[in-house]
Amino acid sequence: MISYLEFEKPVAQLDARIAELREATANDEVDISAELKRLEQKSADLLSSTYASLTPWQKTQVARHPSRPHFRDFVEHAFEDFMPLGGDRNYGDDQAILGGFARLNGRKVMLIGHEKGNDTESRIRHNFGMGKPEGYRKAIRLMELAGRFGIPVVTLVDTSGAFPGIEAEERGQAEAIARATEACLALPVPMVATIVGEGGSGGAVALASAERVLMFEHAIYSVISPEGCASILWRTAEKASDAAEAMKVTAQHLKKLGVIDRIVKEPVGGAHRDPAAAMQSLAEALEEELAALEGKDPAELRRTREERFLTIGTV
Amino acid sequence: MNWLTRVRNSLPFGNKRETPDNLWVKCKSCQEMVFAKEFEDNQQVCPRCDHHERIGADERLRQLLDMGYEVLAQPKVEEDPLKFKDTKKYTDRLKEARAKNPYADAFTVGSGEIEGHPAVVGVQDFGFMGGSMGMAVGTAFCQGAERALKRHCAYIVVTAAGGARMQEGILSLMQMPKATVMTRRLREAGLPYIVLLTDPTTGGVTASYAMLGDIHIAEPGALIGFAGQRVIQDTIREKLPEGFQRAEYLHKHGMVDMVVHRHALRETLAGLLGYLAPAKAAA
Numbered sequence: 001m002i003s004y005l006e007f008e009k010p011v012a013q014l015d016a017r018i019a020e021l022r023e024a025t026a027n028d029e030v031d032i033s034a035e036l037k038r039l040e041q042k043s044a045d046l047l048s049s050t051y052a053s054l055t056p057w058q059k060t061q062v063a064r065h066p067s068r069p070h071f072r073d074f075v076e077h078a079f080e081d082f083m084p085l086g087g088d089r090n091y092g093d094d095q096a097i098l099g100g101f102a103r104l105n106g107r108k109v110m111l112i113g114h115e116k117g118n119d120t121e122s123r124i125r126h127n128f129g130m131g132k133p134e135g136y137r138k139a140i141r142l143m144e145l146a147g148r149f150g151i152p153v154v155t156l157v158d159t160s161g162a163f164p165g166i167e168a169e170e171r172g173q174a175e176a177i178a179r180a181t182e183a184c185l186a187l188p189v190p191m192v193a194t195i196v197g198e199g200g201s202g203g204a205v206a207l208a209s210a211e212r213v214l215m216f217e218h219a220i221y222s223v224i225s226p227e228g229c230a231s232i233l234w235r236t237a238e239k240a241s242d243a244a245e246a247m248k249v250t251a252q253h254l255k256k257l258g259v260i261d262r263i264v265k266e267p268v269g270g271a272h273r274d275p276a277a278a279m280q281s282l283a284e285a286l287e288e289e290l291a292a293l294e295g296k297d298p299a300e301l302r303r304t305r306e307e308r309f310l311t312i313g314t315v
Numbered sequence: 316m317n318w319l320t321r322v323r324n325s326l327p328f329g330n331k332r333e334t335p336d337n338l339w340v341k342c343k344s345c346q347e348m349v350f351a352k353e354f355e356d357n358q359q360v361c362p363r364c365d366h367h368e369r370i371g372a373d374e375r376l377r378q379l380l381d382m383g384y385e386v387l388a389q390p391k392v393e394e395d396p397l398k399f400k401d402t403k404k405y406t407d408r409l410k411e412a413r414a415k416n417p418y419a420d421a422f423t424v425g426s427g428e429i430e431g432h433p434a435v436v437g438v439q440d441f442g443f444m445g446g447s448m449g450m451a452v453g454t455a456f457c458q459g460a461e462r463a464l465k466r467h468c469a470y471i472v473v474t475a476a477g478g479a480r481m482q483e484g485i486l487s488l489m490q491m492p493k494a495t496v497m498t499r500r501l502r503e504a505g506l507p508y509i510v511l512l513t514d515p516t517t518g519g520v521t522a523s524y525a526m527l528g529d530i531h532i533a534e535p536g537a538l539i540g541f542a543g544q545r546v547i548q549d550t551i552r553e554k555l556p557e558g559f560q561r562a563e564y565l566h567k568h569g570m571v572d573m574v575v576h577r578h579a580l581r582e583t584l585a586g587l588l589g590y591l592a593p594a595k596a597a598a
Contacts, residue, residue: 166551
């Protein structure tokens, strides 16, 4: 059973009516299949038109939907032969940032990303996808490893932000993020980053400083959460919707600004309605991107990546 | 503010913020009244409690560089790329900030020498919209790095910022990798990159160029961190330890090399440059 978002209420009501009708007439002689079909079409159309014109704030909710596929789902369904690697060799093994070798249609990649978890227990284990310094340092280790063995790096970004906590500060959260960003920029192999859900601030950019940045159709990418921005500039978190609008957090806006390079299509009604289709869509896009970057000279890759960030916003 | 101050502040030249309105200033830390002249002569450090008051770009450059340095014109960037408006238009906020400040944005670069060692010094000014990092700050940071590369000399950056400039949305976030491109280029060129962290340095600035120095120096008592204290408190619901995220705390946890009193900064930097200055420094 899918959980509907607030703005999907009209669709939810229609779907409830369809279910009701179906149940009420299950043992009936009356044939209402035509009527059911009509209602189902109406619901599908409504879903499709709703999702064709989501506001930035509605997209924020879709991007954060609890059933949206996360890192481990992608690992299982979009990639093969995942071999998880762990630890920063210094402090611990953060579960908010995962990584390891994987294959995409046979192609070797180093896959790194945030994992938010899918239920209470796993959300706690993965710290809701909020990485700690050891997580970013693990990512650096894996990127350097990939660089040395000529394996392209693929990252899946999905975090509300890096973890704000006492220990994280003590162990140098800021330094870990800065160094991870630097590690992305220094890679001698291709790097493709995808914002799959939430791209929250420095904790996202640390895994997204790539030459090609993709973004799911209903994902968001932002310097601060809409709530955070609203509580600072509007002095109330209730203006989050206005903040999401003003900050231009959607894939469509960011493509225009040149911050992302490609929008990955989601199934109608969002990735959570048909995760398999979303994964297929991502796998295809990544395959194309990696194929295009294959065999490029390390110096050229670095230069492309550097130019990308030096020129953003100047056109 | 009297009419004279108002007129003076509306003039496009001169040093507005640093003009004392008053003979006496109140120390923000110990609340003691200090004779303004004495405060100024003491490099804006309270002579009673040693509190390091925040200072502007001009004053900082004067304190660190030898006489006769050059201040680079701030690079032009696209203003208000998002057409941002909260309770006020971003362009209006910029106008207000400019009326109160000697420079058009929060990062100013000076090129000169420190006790004879060639150096480029970039100063982030908290007085301009909280020092926040937007396109102008990121671009000026890069401009300073370019100049250091060209002169083949050290780049010293004095950080002070609440973080990224929200009004420029994602483009402010993109300044993090952008600045990092330049710190990498300095390293590859064998040039020293020194960060002086001042009060406060937080958010995306800390999580990029402020933490990538070959050497990190902090001013005493400076607030330095990634996440804001209120955010941390709201997340973990615990009391924050004494002195949390202060310069001395970072020093204890290995994030900065040294905590240095403002009076000793120039001398310390010169000492470091004595060790780190590249062999063939052009003037």
